[in-house]
Amino acid sequence: MSASILWAVLAIGTSVVVSSTACSGGRSEPRSTDAASSEAVIRITGSDTMVNLVQAWAENYKQARPDISVQVTGGGSGIGIAGLSEGILDIAAASREMKVDEMNRAKAHNGTQPQEFTVALDALAVYVHKDNPLDLISIEELAEIYGEGGQIQTWSQLGITNPACKSDAIIRVGRQNSSGTYAYFREVILGDKREYKLGSIDQSGSKDVVALVSRTPCAIGYSGMAFAVIGVKALKVSKEKGGPMVAPTADAAISGSYPIARRLYLYTRGEPMGLTKAFLDWVLGIDGQQIVRKVGFVPVHVAGP
Amino acid sequence: MVPSMGRRKDLRYRFSAFGESAVEWAIRLCGWSAILFVFAIFFFVFREGAPVLFGELDLTEFITSVNWRPDSTIRPQFGILALLAGTASVTALAMAVSVPAGFASAIFISEFCGPKAREALKIIIELLAAIPSVVWGFIGYMVLNPVIIWATGAPIGINILNGGIILALMSVPIIMSVGEDALKAVPDSYREAGLALGASRWQLTTRVLLPAARNGLLAAALLGVGRAVGETMAVLMATGHSVRIPHSVLDPVRTLTATIAAELGETVQGGTHYRVLFVIGSLLMIISLITNLTADLIVRGVKGRHGT
Amino acid sequence: MSAEAGRFAPGPIERRKRLVERAAYVCLLLTTAALILPLLGILAYVVVKAWPVLSWSFLVENPKNYMTAGGIWAPLVGTLDVVVLSLAIAAPIGVLAGVYLSEYARENWLTRLVNLAVVNLAGVPSIVHALFGVGVFVLMAGFGRSIAAASCTLAIMTLPVIITSTTEALAAVPFAFREACWNLGASRWQTIRTIVLPNAISGILTGVILQVSRAAGETAPILFTGALFYVAVTDSGVASFFPYGLRDPFMALSYHLFTISTQVTGASDALAYGTAVVLIALVLTVNLVSIVFRVRLRSRRKW
Numbered sequence: 001m002s003a004s005i006l007w008a009v010l011a012i013g014t015s016v017v018v019s020s021t022a023c024s025g026g027r028s029e030p031r032s033t034d035a036a037s038s039e040a041v042i043r044i045t046g047s048d049t050m051v052n053l054v055q056a057w058a059e060n061y062k063q064a065r066p067d068i069s070v071q072v073t074g075g076g077s078g079i080g081i082a083g084l085s086e087g088i089l090d091i092a093a094a095s096r097e098m099k100v101d102e103m104n105r106a107k108a109h110n111g112t113q114p115q116e117f118t119v120a121l122d123a124l125a126v127y128v129h130k131d132n133p134l135d136l137i138s139i140e141e142l143a144e145i146y147g148e149g150g151q152i153q154t155w156s157q158l159g160i161t162n163p164a165c166k167s168d169a170i171i172r173v174g175r176q177n178s179s180g181t182y183a184y185f186r187e188v189i190l191g192d193k194r195e196y197k198l199g200s201i202d203q204s205g206s207k208d209v210v211a212l213v214s215r216t217p218c219a220i221g222y223s224g225m226a227f228a229v230i231g232v233k234a235l236k237v238s239k240e241k242g243g244p245m246v247a248p249t250a251d252a253a254i255s256g257s258y259p260i261a262r263r264l265y266l267y268t269r270g271e272p273m274g275l276t277k278a279f280l281d282w283v284l285g286i287d288g289q290q291i292v293r294k295v296g297f298v299p300v301h302v303a304g305p
Numbered sequence: 306m307v308p309s310m311g312r313r314k315d316l317r318y319r320f321s322a323f324g325e326s327a328v329e330w331a332i333r334l335c336g337w338s339a340i341l342f343v344f345a346i347f348f349f350v351f352r353e354g355a356p357v358l359f360g361e362l363d364l365t366e367f368i369t370s371v372n373w374r375p376d377s378t379i380r381p382q383f384g385i386l387a388l389l390a391g392t393a394s395v396t397a398l399a400m401a402v403s404v405p406a407g408f409a410s411a412i413f414i415s416e417f418c419g420p421k422a423r424e425a426l427k428i429i430i431e432l433l434a435a436i437p438s439v440v441w442g443f444i445g446y447m448v449l450n451p452v453i454i455w456a457t458g459a460p461i462g463i464n465i466l467n468g469g470i471i472l473a474l475m476s477v478p479i480i481m482s483v484g485e486d487a488l489k490a491v492p493d494s495y496r497e498a499g500l501a502l503g504a505s506r507w508q509l510t511t512r513v514l515l516p517a518a519r520n521g522l523l524a525a526a527l528l529g530v531g532r533a534v535g536e537t538m539a540v541l542m543a544t545g546h547s548v549r550i551p552h553s554v555l556d557p558v559r560t561l562t563a564t565i566a567a568e569l570g571e572t573v574q575g576g577t578h579y580r581v582l583f584v585i586g587s588l589l590m591i592i593s594l595i596t597n598l599t600a601d602l603i604v605r606g607v608k609g610r611h612g613t
Numbered sequence: 614m615s616a617e618a619g620r621f622a623p624g625p626i627e628r629r630k631r632l633v634e635r636a637a638y639v640c641l642l643l644t645t646a647a648l649i650l651p652l653l654g655i656l657a658y659v660v661v662k663a664w665p666v667l668s669w670s671f672l673v674e675n676p677k678n679y680m681t682a683g684g685i686w687a688p689l690v691g692t693l694d695v696v697v698l699s700l701a702i703a704a705p706i707g708v709l710a711g712v713y714l715s716e717y718a719r720e721n722w723l724t725r726l727v728n729l730a731v732v733n734l735a736g737v738p739s740i741v742h743a744l745f746g747v748g749v750f751v752l753m754a755g756f757g758r759s760i761a762a763a764s765c766t767l768a769i770m771t772l773p774v775i776i777t778s779t780t781e782a783l784a785a786v787p788f789a790f791r792e793a794c795w796n797l798g799a800s801r802w803q804t805i806r807t808i809v810l811p812n813a814i815s816g817i818l819t820g821v822i823l824q825v826s827r828a829a830g831e832t833a834p835i836l837f838t839g840a841l842f843y844v845a846v847t848d849s850g851v852a853s854f855f856p857y858g859l860r861d862p863f864m865a866l867s868y869h870l871f872t873i874s875t876q877v878t879g880a881s882d883a884l885a886y887g888t889a890v891v892l893i894a895l896v897l898t899v900n901l902v903s904i905v906f907r908v909r910l911r912s913r914r915k916w
Contacts, residue, residue: 075570192379201461201546207875215451218461336710339710350748410641418642437867437896507634535736538832565740566740586741589741597736601732
């Protein structure tokens with residue numbers, strides 16, 4: 001008896017769920033959202049550095065436009081750009097520029113040239129454990145630490161003694177290769193012709209990098225300046241050894257004096273229209289840029305034109 | 306009997322016969338669906354990876370090179386040796402811990418403890434087996450991480466040791482339950498004979514039951530290996546994700562499964578990187594299939610041998 | 614008298630045997646305890662760390678304030694929806710396949726092939742299920758990343774265990790029951806429908822319920838087939854139970870645990886631990902229900 005009651009409950013429950021998921025939402029086709037519809041969706045995927053920012057935008061935009069739902073996924077700039085090229089997204093968030101062949105691929109698939117919008121600025125900070133006596137580093141030294149064939153492997157080679165690090169080894173923390181941060185750092189530090197050294201600890205998120213460095217006295221890692229926590233400190237970086245040392249601050253990012261400053265982008269499939277355009281305007285307006293500052297990045301319009 | 310009644314009965318029989326055979330065909334189709342799905346999975350995964358397997362992929366580099374640089378702007382390299390080493394090392398450590406421990410517990414539950422304790426233990430083991438792998442990964446990442454740093458003085462707490470312990474804890478329930486089944490499958494007549502000759506329980510276990518249940522225990526170990534090799538989320542979070550050949554258990558490594566999970570999203574569909582990831586997926590599938598098939602054959606052999 | 618007792622007193626060999634036996638007992642007990650107690654300790658630790666956030670509002674509110682506060686309603690309901698849908702797909706197919714293997718299949722090569730296929734399907738790694746789901750449901754069938762794609766992927770993943778538990782449950786029904794029915798002139802399907810299935814229902818339901826907890830906990834299969842970092846959905850009213858359409862991507866509890874511990878800055882540790890506790894509690898409750906169910910129905914068996 002009880003078994004058949006259970007069956008009945010399961011059957012009814014299932015049909016209720018199935019029919020309501022089938023009927024509810026009923027949102028737009030996965031391929032077009034630019035046409036105004038009663039329940040509209042904007043899909044943004046990409047940079048993990050930016051995912052908290054985009055999520056903050058999504059959360060606040062819901063109050064400005066309750067009829068529009070913004071769907072946010074992270075995973076890395078590479079994921080967003082790939083999705084944009086395949087036409088399954090509306091907006092890709094990227095912490096690096098799209099490459100020429102990626103642009104071509106997107107154009108070939110979607111028919112329109114992707115449009116680039118700078119929505120925030122970021123200084124890519126180099127973090128070490130707070131007990132690490134090192135304060136400054138140059139790009140050359142970073143290249144020797146992170147690059148293939150690089151010679152620097154211990155803290156003493158950098159001229160300091162790291163008391164909390166017993167093995168003296170430098171533990172490199174980085175990001176996985178889907179990350180725009182990974183690609184951007186490589187471009188600035190190593191240039192075109194050099195690869196990363198294998199064996200770094202490749203974290204999946206910007207937050208992980210800093211969390212790991214804060215727990216590991218021997219570690220060095222790179223991540224957006226918005227991700228700083230108490231257990232780490234950001235090094236001052238100079239372009240060449242002995243050159244001017246600049247700390248990763250908002251002003252340095254804006255003025256360009258910090259060598260590893262970068263722009264954060266949103267890419268659309270073509271010229272933004274309808275919902276996407278409204279969202280982008282909001283993001284680049286006062287509300288959106290205030291959120292940029294709150295999350296810890298540098299608003300793009302404070303700098304002026 | 307009125308003739309019309311006979312005709313109605315005839316129609317009802319025909320209708321029910323039709324309905325009956327329709328149901329039977331539906332059942333047959335569902336039964337064969339398992340074959341369909343397995344073949345579909347294998348075929349599809351292999352097909353997505355095949356173009357690159359017979360084309361651009363340099364197989365020697367694939368298997369022997371440590372350089373996993375799929376996204377290089379200079380020259381993409383697809384060597385999975387470091388990834389294989391990662392999977393192998395974490396699995397080996399997990400098995401080294403979980404197989405003896407699992408067998409010990411299986412023996413304990415099956416031979417040494419009382420019926421009430423047995424029920425309770427079996428329920429606890431079943432509940433532990435239900436814990437999802439992302440929770441295990443979370444435990445490894447948040448809880449075990451500082452413990453390892455504190456206990457071993459290692460610079461970093463997410464490494465082979467962390468992943469190995471987590472995988473061991475995940476595999477123990479399956480080894481324990483399959484091992485216990487194997488021990489239970491040994492006929493009581495063996496035990497009775499041993500007891501009649503004056504053996505103690507321990508002597509009985511080591512000299513009679515373990516050799517008799519040997520095949521089933523081997524199957525249990527193999528199933529544990531299969532589970533460990535195929536595990537994704539727990540190793541993604543707990544092993545440190547570093548491409549290198551490990552030199553000690555305190556080194557972070559990257560496994561095959563974690564590589565697919567981390568990189569699939571960024572690949573362009575149909576591109577080389579995408580296809581190589583599917584080749585890795587095919588490799589994983591083949592490994593798991595071989596271990597599971599072997600385990601199943603062994604278990605089938607056990608049942609035959611003891612005539613149960 | 615004492616001479617008689619002396620003859621049965623343990624000799625040196627017997628004493629050593631008993632000593633070894635005691636030692637073995639203690640070792641095995643310790644090993645088992647060593648496996649279980651630290652685990653219980655870890656679980657207790659997780660609950661303790663999660664304590665500050667655990668509350669009713671944690672369950673029914675959405676993530677707020679850039680996901681650093683609020684609750685887990687959106688992921689929770691996403692998990693529930695996708696799991697129920699996936700079992701609605703897998704259970705009928707699985708049970709009928711089990712019926713086939715147990716009642717209809719003959720001892721030939723085709724049956725052996727089906728059995729082999731079930732074992733193989735059970736052994737496929739979860740990330741390979743994800744690859745398959747992406748290729749077939751997301752891309753080829755055109756569902757996109759959605760509840761539909763994720764449910765289908767999860768359904769294929771849970772199918773083999775449902776088939777196996779159904780087969781075992783049906784095999785446990787005594788053959789005499791079927792014979793009695795056949796003697797009365799019932800056809801095979803009539804027998805199954807009226808006698809065999811109802812008697813095996815406890816075992817079948819146990820298998821299905823177990824797969825509920827498994828589907829709820831898995832992350833890899835939904836990773837690329839539909840799980841989202843964030844989407845704002847309602848958390849009030851009836852609509853809050855089904856906020857995702859079939860073709861929408863969704864938040865899921867298991868994926869949420871992953872992102873909140875690795876990607877969200879500023880979220881307190883307690884929030885991550887809280888999500889873990891809810892997921893564990895969900896899974897354990899479902900499993901406990903299935904165990905209780907199994908025990909009670911076994912005691913009511915008519916044979």
